[in-house]
Amino acid sequence: MKWVKNYLNKFFDSGAHNSLAVRLWSILAMILGLLAVTFAAAMIMINLNTKKENTIREAETLINGVTATINGNIANYKDISRLIMINQQVMKFMRADEVDPGLRNDTIYGVNDVLNVCNSIDSVFIFRNDGEYISTGKGIYYIDHETMNTGVWKEEIYEKLGGAIIRMNGNYAVFRQSGDQIVTIARAVYDIYSQKRTGILLMNISTKMLATAVGSIENADVCIVSENGTYLAGAKDLADLFDKGYCTGKIVHKDNGDGHFHMVSGYKPDGLPLIILCRVHPSRSRVPIMIIFVLLLLLGAFTASLSMLASYITKDINGPIFELSEAMEDTKRSGWLKKIDVKMPDNEIGQLADSYNSMNEYLQEVLNRLIDKEKAVQRVEMRVLQEQIKPHFLYNSLETISYMACEAGADKVYSALETLGSFYRNFLSKGDREIPLKREIQIIRDYLSIQKLRYGENINDEYDIDESVLDVMIPKLILQPLVENSIYHGIRVKGEPGVIMISAKPENKDLVVTVHDTGVGMTEEQIESILSETEDDGEEDALSGFGLKGTIRRIRYYCKDKDAIRITSEEGEYTEIRLKIAMRSNGEGE
Amino acid sequence: MYRVMIIDDEISARNLMKVSIDWRALEMDVVGEAGSGIEAINIIDDVKPDIAIVDISMPFMNGIEFTEVASKRYPDLAIIIMTAMDDFEYARRCVSLPVFEYMLKPIVRSEFTATLLRLKEKLDRKFAEVRRRGITETHDDAAMDKSTIDQIREYIENNYRDSKINLTSVAQQFGFSSSYLSRRFKQETGKNFIEYLTECRMERAILMAGENAKMFCTSNEVGIPDTAYFGKCFKKYTGMSYSEFVAAKKKQ
Structure with missing residues (x-):
């Protein structure tokens, strides 16, 4: 069993068979295979056994039949021998003091009279005590007088008193010249008046008698041999298979070892010098159909129940598990913690799906909580940032200072404060991410007028704004950083008075805004670097507030167009930044 | 001359408004001021303003609440709400109030003057209308015992x-x-x-x-x-x- 287990393990461990269904079906196939083999083996065993039993039974019947026939025949011959014994001529012959040829002939005639009844009798020999004898017969016989005169030969016959013994070839003292075997019934002859033993009678029977006994048998080979194995009658080839083992007085069955389960049975009937050998033809024996039928039925039922089990497992377990895992995969692919809404059977697999769903819910909850927390943290941080610039504080301070300036008659100071207030009012406004162009322009005007306070006549501003675009919405604070850039990296660096020109006009369905300054200009590399999308100088951006690069990123993001911003420049002469923004709904946001 | 009342909790804001705007040129006169909506309600019957300039964020009673009360009691009163950008969204939510204008703080004279000018024109038209119809102010009060x-x-x-x-x-x-x-x-x-x-x-x-x-x-x-x-x-x-x-x- 161990090797089977090892083999199975090896089979299942070979990767490709990991699917439960495949494993299941292979186990089933294996069970069925095992079952079929067992079934076949059982069939063969039963077949062989039945065959053997049948063969034995048949052989015994046959042998008993043959034995009975022979015994019956022998009994007849014994009676005939007694008739001969009491024949007048024979009695005369036995009593006569002198034996003359006449008497001899008379006696032979007398015997032949009796023998006429039956023609299987080969010959009859009658010996007187003094050695005189007569014989009937058609052939030439050798008589072994030496053997006949030994005490043993006679003793055997005499021991039976009036009875007969049956021996081959006159108890091995009388042989036919032709070599034909004869069965001899030998008995002592007694005078019926004096009850004296007068001689010995040998009645020789031809083997034809035996041939008749076995001749009519079908479906089997029957052979009769003598005690020493000499063939007498029937199937001659069986005579070769004789051995002494058959001479036990019982029916002996022996496998002849030719590989075809041909059994040879042998029997030596009591009192006969013969062995009956018998071989039943194997084709005669059959396996009982009922047993096969029952076995087949069992096999069928077993196969059916296994298939049902397998299909149940496949349908009610494998299928749902497969669907479940598909649904889970789907969920994974979607990137969301979705609930599985595949219909599941109301069993352990359903429970699995429910558990998965509730786990998903739990995870979603945890995620939500984390997200909320993160949002809250962000909100707080934003608040902190916003709180750092408190407009109320700034405005109130501006108002107070403005009032003081007014009181003191410092009109210029008040004007500057007013502009600053206006600038911050627009600059710090929250909420609106998009504002009308005119408000952005106002921011720039305020910004530049404050800057002009610082840099005096070095900065001049000019505006060329088309009235039709005043209300176009643009992202807040996209122009101010450009103007700031013009001042700090253009005009101030140059060291001479410069002009910043801001123009805005419609162009097809776009709003085109340009910020032109007569500053130091930019090199091609600078322009490329500014327009590139790398973030290598992010730190610089952070330092200069909104920064030029950050603004460009915002504009590109807003317009979803890389070419929304273009820069042209001539070193030492000018820089012009040109924005192209698709016009959207207008109207004051306030 | 239109009578103006300024209601703002910041005294400097009230002062600045009083001095920075050329009221006389607008034919207006600042006749009263209050530091809160509460004070305003208590004195408004004495001040009898035509125009109220109200800051939106004040303690005890903010500009919105005051406007709600005042617009019911004084249907002829013109109200201008002052708001810092912070409160602008809040103020906008109250647009259903009968307010003449929302103005951003800090005030910019040019802007503010322009608004006041518009208001004056509106009031002028209204009074002209009243005068044309004749004086019907006399309210037939039931005798009060x-x-x-x-x-x-x-x-x-x-x-x-x-x-x-x-x-x-x-x-x-x-x-x-x-x-x-x-x-x-x-x-x-x-x-x-x-x-x-x-x-x-x-x-x-x-x-x-x-x-x-x-x-x-x-x-x-x-x-x-x-x-x-x-x-x-x-x-x-x-x-x-x-x-x-x-x-x-x-x-x-």
Whole structure:
């Protein structure tokens, strides 16, 4: 069993068979295979056994039949021998003091009279005590007088008193010249008046008698041999298979070892010098159909129940598990913690799906909580940032200072404060991410007028704004950083008075805004670097507030167009930044 | 000349507005100012403004609440709401209020003047209309007998804790014009309506001060939750500040 287990393990461990269904079906196939083999083996065993039993039974019947026939025949011959014994001529012959040829002939005639009844009798020999004898017969016989005169030969016959013994070839003292075997019934002859033993009678029977006994048998080979194995009658080839083992007085069955389960049975009937050998033809024996039928039925039922089990497992377990895992995969692919809404059977697999769903819910909850927390943290941080610039504080301070300036008659100071207030009012406004162009322009005007306070006549501003675009919405604070850039990296660096020109006009369905300054200009590399999308100088951006690069990123993001911003420049002469923004709904946001 | 009232908790904001705008050129005159909505409600019947400039973020009663109250009682009053950008979204949510304009703080003179100019034109047109139709102001008030005055006094005594009552609200309550009520009240009681209301409140305040109550509790209790204005009223009525009064009471 161990090797089977090892083999199975090896089979299942070979990767490709990991699917439960495949494993299941292979186990089933294996069970069925095992079952079929067992079934076949059982069939063969039963077949062989039945065959053997049948063969034995048949052989015994046959042998008993043959034995009975022979015994019956022998009994007849014994009676005939007694008739001969009491024949007048024979009695005369036995009593006569002198034996003359006449008497001899008379006696032979007398015997032949009796023998006429039956023609299987080969010959009859009658010996007187003094050695005189007569014989009937058609052939030439050798008589072994030496053997006949030994005490043993006679003793055997005499021991039976009036009875007969049956021996081959006159108890091995009388042989036919032709070599034909004869069965001899030998008995002592007694005078019926004096009850004296007068001689010995040998009645020789031809083997034809035996041939008749076995001749009519079908479906089997029957052979009769003598005690020493000499063939007498029937199937001659069986005579070769004789051995002494058959001479036990019982029916002996022996496998002849030719590989075809041909059994040879042998029997030596009591009192006969013969062995009956018998071989039943194997084709005669059959396996009982009922047993096969029952076995087949069992096999069928077993196969059916296994298939049902397998299909149940496949349908009610494998299928749902497969669907479940598909649904889970789907969920994974979607990137969301979705609930599985595949219909599941109301069993352990359903429970699995429910558990998965509730786990998903739990995870979603945890995620939500984390997200909320993160949002809250962000909100707080934003608040902190916003709180750092408190407009109320700034405005109130501006108002107070403005009032003081007014009181003191410092009109210029008040004007500057007013502009600053206006600038911050627009600059710090929250909420609106998009504002009308005119408000952005106002921011720039305020910004530049404050800057002009610082840099005096070095900065001049000019505006060329088309009235039709005043209300176009643009992202807040996209122009101010450009103007700031013009001042700090253009005009101030140059060291001479410069002009910043801001123009805005419609162009097809776009709003085109340009910020032109007569500053130091930019090199091609600078322009490329500014327009590139790398973030290598992010730190610089952070330092200069909104920064030029950050603004460009915002504009590109807003317009979803890389070419929304273009820069042209001539070193030492000018820089012009040109924005192209698709016009959207207008109207004051306030 | 249009009468202007400025209501803002920041005194510098009020001052700046008064000095930075050339009111005379606009034919306007700043005739009153208040540091809170509470104070404004108490004095508005005396000030009788045509225009109220109201800051939106004020303690005790903010600009929105004040506007809600005032626009009902004084349908002819033109209101301009001042707001810092922070409150702008909030103010915008109140657009249903009958407000002439929302203005951003800090004020920019050019902007503010332009708005006032528009308002003046509107008011001019309205008065021209009224004048053209003839003077129909005379309100046929039902004769007010003494018992009605008593009823009104009782009403004040029962309701002075409501910080929103004033002459006009009570007049509307009883179905008289505020000027008639004011005149009749003075005839009958010898006191101004507002004086009487304040007297009621101060008498109660004096009782509470005697019980050593904190000022903010008292001011709330008597219907002047604006402690600054309450203090002003208290001093005017008793000649002492609230804390002095409490200390003096303790000594006795």
